[in-house]
Amino acid sequence: MAQKTTPDSTRRSERSRRAIYDAALALVGEVGYAKLTIEAIAARAGVGKQTIYRWWSSKGAVLLDAFLDLAEQAAEAASAGHDTVQTEIPDSGDLEADLKFVMRATVDEFNDPKYDAPYRALAAEGLLNPELGREFVEKLLEPQLQLFVDRVRRAQDAGQVRPDVDPRIALELWASPLAQRWLMRSGALTHEYVDKLVEYALHGIAPRPA
Amino acid sequence: MAQKTTPDSTRRSERSRRAIYDAALALVGEVGYAKLTIEAIAARAGVGKQTIYRWWSSKGAVLLDAFLDLAEQAAEAASAGHDTVQTEIPDSGDLEADLKFVMRATVDEFNDPKYDAPYRALAAEGLLNPELGREFVEKLLEPQLQLFVDRVRRAQDAGQVRPDVDPRIALELWASPLAQRWLMRSGALTHEYVDKLVEYALHGIAPRPA
Amino acid sequence: MAQKTTPDSTRRSERSRRAIYDAALALVGEVGYAKLTIEAIAARAGVGKQTIYRWWSSKGAVLLDAFLDLAEQAAEAASAGHDTVQTEIPDSGDLEADLKFVMRATVDEFNDPKYDAPYRALAAEGLLNPELGREFVEKLLEPQLQLFVDRVRRAQDAGQVRPDVDPRIALELWASPLAQRWLMRSGALTHEYVDKLVEYALHGIAPRPA
Amino acid sequence: MAQKTTPDSTRRSERSRRAIYDAALALVGEVGYAKLTIEAIAARAGVGKQTIYRWWSSKGAVLLDAFLDLAEQAAEAASAGHDTVQTEIPDSGDLEADLKFVMRATVDEFNDPKYDAPYRALAAEGLLNPELGREFVEKLLEPQLQLFVDRVRRAQDAGQVRPDVDPRIALELWASPLAQRWLMRSGALTHEYVDKLVEYALHGIAPRPA
DNA sequence: CAGTAAGCGAGACGGTACGTCAAGTCTTTGT
DNA sequence: ACAAAGACTTGACGTACCGTCTCGCTTACTG
Numbered sequence: 001m002a003q004k005t006t007p008d009s010t011r012r013s014e015r016s017r018r019a020i021y022d023a024a025l026a027l028v029g030e031v032g033y034a035k036l037t038i039e040a041i042a043a044r045a046g047v048g049k050q051t052i053y054r055w056w057s058s059k060g061a062v063l064l065d066a067f068l069d070l071a072e073q074a075a076e077a078a079s080a081g082h083d084t085v086q087t088e089i090p091d092s093g094d095l096e097a098d099l100k101f102v103m104r105a106t107v108d109e110f111n112d113p114k115y116d117a118p119y120r121a122l123a124a125e126g127l128l129n130p131e132l133g134r135e136f137v138e139k140l141l142e143p144q145l146q147l148f149v150d151r152v153r154r155a156q157d158a159g160q161v162r163p164d165v166d167p168r169i170a171l172e173l174w175a176s177p178l179a180q181r182w183l184m185r186s187g188a189l190t191h192e193y194v195d196k197l198v199e200y201a202l203h204g205i206a207p208r209p210a
Numbered sequence: 211m212a213q214k215t216t217p218d219s220t221r222r223s224e225r226s227r228r229a230i231y232d233a234a235l236a237l238v239g240e241v242g243y244a245k246l247t248i249e250a251i252a253a254r255a256g257v258g259k260q261t262i263y264r265w266w267s268s269k270g271a272v273l274l275d276a277f278l279d280l281a282e283q284a285a286e287a288a289s290a291g292h293d294t295v296q297t298e299i300p301d302s303g304d305l306e307a308d309l310k311f312v313m314r315a316t317v318d319e320f321n322d323p324k325y326d327a328p329y330r331a332l333a334a335e336g337l338l339n340p341e342l343g344r345e346f347v348e349k350l351l352e353p354q355l356q357l358f359v360d361r362v363r364r365a366q367d368a369g370q371v372r373p374d375v376d377p378r379i380a381l382e383l384w385a386s387p388l389a390q391r392w393l394m395r396s397g398a399l400t401h402e403y404v405d406k407l408v409e410y411a412l413h414g415i416a417p418r419p420a
Numbered sequence: 421m422a423q424k425t426t427p428d429s430t431r432r433s434e435r436s437r438r439a440i441y442d443a444a445l446a447l448v449g450e451v452g453y454a455k456l457t458i459e460a461i462a463a464r465a466g467v468g469k470q471t472i473y474r475w476w477s478s479k480g481a482v483l484l485d486a487f488l489d490l491a492e493q494a495a496e497a498a499s500a501g502h503d504t505v506q507t508e509i510p511d512s513g514d515l516e517a518d519l520k521f522v523m524r525a526t527v528d529e530f531n532d533p534k535y536d537a538p539y540r541a542l543a544a545e546g547l548l549n550p551e552l553g554r555e556f557v558e559k560l561l562e563p564q565l566q567l568f569v570d571r572v573r574r575a576q577d578a579g580q581v582r583p584d585v586d587p588r589i590a591l592e593l594w595a596s597p598l599a600q601r602w603l604m605r606s607g608a609l610t611h612e613y614v615d616k617l618v619e620y621a622l623h624g625i626a627p628r629p630a
Numbered sequence: 631m632a633q634k635t636t637p638d639s640t641r642r643s644e645r646s647r648r649a650i651y652d653a654a655l656a657l658v659g660e661v662g663y664a665k666l667t668i669e670a671i672a673a674r675a676g677v678g679k680q681t682i683y684r685w686w687s688s689k690g691a692v693l694l695d696a697f698l699d700l701a702e703q704a705a706e707a708a709s710a711g712h713d714t715v716q717t718e719i720p721d722s723g724d725l726e727a728d729l730k731f732v733m734r735a736t737v738d739e740f741n742d743p744k745y746d747a748p749y750r751a752l753a754a755e756g757l758l759n760p761e762l763g764r765e766f767v768e769k770l771l772e773p774q775l776q777l778f779v780d781r782v783r784r785a786q787d788a789g790q791v792r793p794d795v796d797p798r799i800a801l802e803l804w805a806s807p808l809a810q811r812w813l814m815r816s817g818a819l820t821h822e823y824v825d826k827l828v829e830y831a832l833h834g835i836a837p838r839p840a
Numbered sequence: 841c842a843g844t845a846a847g848c849g850a851g852a853c854g855g856t857a858c859g860t861c862a863a864g865t866c867t868t869t870g871t
Numbered sequence: 872a873c874a875a876a877g878a879c880t881t882g883a884c885g886t887a888c889c890g891t892c893t894c895g896c897t898t899a900c901t902g
Contacts, residue, residue: 121338127334200379
């Protein structure tokens with residue numbers, strides 16, 4: 001409503017939208033987020049600059065939508081078969097084993113350059129731009145964390161996690177350290193590392209009574 | 211000697227250096243990191259642009275040095291008496307109490323706008339710029355985490371933490387979730403929250419045998 | 421038949437045509453010819469851009485038609501009664517008096533802002549665009565000059581102008597200086613000025629034998 | 631004083647100034663004034679756009695200075711030798727012959743494409759832009775007309791022109807028709823034409839007593 | 841009297857140029 | 872001799888219009 005004139009989304013060119021997503025993702029991988037420009041995206045996509053400015057407010061917003069689209073496509077591919085993208089956390093009955101499995105897969109995923117550059121860029125942009133940061137968290141981060149919440153709750157039902165534990169906080173014990181190490185490059189990302197995170201989180205670091 | 215001409219640091223103007231730090235920190239608070247420009251820093255500091263380019267390679271580098279200087283000053287003030295900046299983690303003999311105390315203080319610190327803007331800016335820049343990211347981790351992040359490592363090790367000596375636990379990983383159980391929530395704005399930062407982090411980390415979320 | 425599709429002028433919307441003329445003339449007065457845009461004309465006229473592009477090749481062409489329409493309306497009003505627009509030069513038998521009368525009226529007309537902006541714009545555009553310039557001369561300029569030709573010829577018949585004089589050239593002696601001063605703003609436009617032009621043109625500036 | 635910051639003209643790059651003049655004159659000849667762009671001038675001159683915007687307010691202003699510079703160079707060349715550019719009107723004692731000579735030369739000059747395109751462009755721009763128009767008249771037009779004023783005054787002293795004639799108006803009798811025909815393309819520019827203009831102007835079109 | 845084809849308002853599109861901002865380099869000037 | 876001042880080339884910004892192109896809608900003619 002605050003726009004000069006709100007564009008009519010029914011007349012939007014699907015062709016251009018896809019080309020912009022492809023160009024944005026390709027370019028962020030090639031030159032990095034800092035050197036990513038709207039002009040370059042438009043040129044690569046064979047699109048007028050105004051077509052980007054009409055639908056997005058910043059390069060960060062473009063990249064976010066492009067990445068969400070990428071994730072959506074990956075999810076569809078996964079549900080249609082068997083892919084690495086996690087759409088649910090397995091429940092074998094053994095919480096520790098399941099978490100380790102998922103965390104190891106996540107470690108592997110963080111090294112796929114297809115996801116690394118845009119994901120990292122969005123995280124960085126989100127730090128500085130609260131608007132985009134909120135959207136990033138809401139649309140990308142929280143849905144992934146919610147899977148852990150669900151799995152922990154099932155573990156609570158099965159008596160494998162204390163009932164007074166808050167699952168939303170508990171999952172941060174293993175998820176945040178991994179994310180932090182990845183983002184900050186502050187430590188190696190190995191299977192052993194995430195195994196330990198899960199063990200410590202489940203059993204604590206304090207000595208347990210025999 | 212590959213430089214065009216290596217600047218002679220003995221001739222460096224201390225006056226200009228301080229003015230640049232002050233200007234950079236003030237401006238990042240006023241307009242944000244994205245809109246922070248070298249020209250504005252130079253103008254505000256009453257300094258030629260070349261004087262900045264001579265000594266730093268990017269606005270991130272200027273800000274990092276400015277922030278390190280700020281931290282150093284704060285540390286000196288702290289050691290000289292009475293300040294909030296943590297230079298060591300207390301050891302009352304009760305690890306849980308000590309960690310909760312420090313974590314609560316850290317929560318409070320994260321809300322001080324004097325630190326928030328530049329710290330957040332440096333973190334964001336570090337995500338994208340590995341060079342600066344490494345320096346950020348090495349000079350700012352690790353020294354603070356090292357304090358936890360030391361405290362956990364003392365707790366191990368006192369038998370309050372299992373000897374097979376890796377302290378460097380253990381501290382991430384509480385430090386990373388807090389940092390992540392702050393950076394991503396993905397949750398409220400309260401004393402209750404960090405209390406629970408510490409409790410879960412020490413005792414695990416799994417049921418303990420009676 | 422070289423056109424993509426020749427528009428069918430029988431189906432043309434008279435309503436739109438008038439609205440476009442009104443909008444063009446109003447806008448050229450408000451913002452000037454340089455800032456006159458097809459989009460603004462279309463918006464002001466409540467008309468699609470294509471409706472303009474269908475019938476005209478440039479903003480100059482629109483304005484020329486709009487101005488011709490304006491002149492035509494004025495001429496009709498004049499012939500129907502009593503208006504300032506010259507449709508014929510009076511012939512009182514005294515060429516000098518008649519020319520002075522008409523020239524003084526012309527001076528007054530050049531100061532009417534209703535005509536000044538579009539006329540000036542068309543002249544300027546005509547300087548650069550030979551196509552439009554030709555049309556401008558043919559449809560606007562020459563018809564007005566032809567009135568002088570006729571009057572001079574009648575004066576020749578009456579023996580008031582030498583028979584070897586070319587009327588088409590003669591009229592330029594008074595018409596061009598006035599037009600030039602107006603266009604170039606290179607001098608004041610007063611009744612005294614045009615009086616002198618007429619006098620000099622009729623009698624020459626050289627001394628006459630007693 | 632009203633500028634954001636007034637540029638320091640002592641530090642101005644002479645090299646860039648010349649390159650801009652050359653580029654502007656070349657381009658206006660190649661693509662015409664309407665399609666002349668600041669970007670193209672900058673690119674052709676190997677100069678940043680800002681360097682143009684720093685010193686001129688519009689493409690018209692650039693072109694005016696470029697043309698003035700061209701005229702100045704031509705004048706220097708002429709005074710240093712023998713060129714077509716008129717720097718003074720000959721005085722053979724016979725006003726009619728002298729005027730015809732100069733007018734014929736002017737006709738020839740109007741056909742030199744080197745002058746035609748920029749001169750026409752400046753005239754057109756001057757019609758719409760009073761600011762630039764005034765400068766055009768003051769710096770280009772009037773100095774040339776002043777030569778006629780001087781010559782007519784000398785003719786008055788010699789008794790070849792009536793003493794009550796205003797030379798500034800008289801010269802328009804021949805100068806304006808030629809200019810008008812050239813600008814408007816409203817008639818052929820021939821030697822015969824200007825001869826007649828001079829004759830009519832000097833002796834009038836009315837019959838003279840034997 | 842329906843069917844169809846045109847003109848129409850609307851506005852998204854691929855483009856070009858605008859005029860501005862800042863980057864990083866280089867030169868001049870004053871102390 | 873150095874540093875402030877700032878002009879320079881470069882390149883991206885976000886905006887304004889260009890002229891073209893659908894899209895539904897209305898309106899008139901035609902079968």
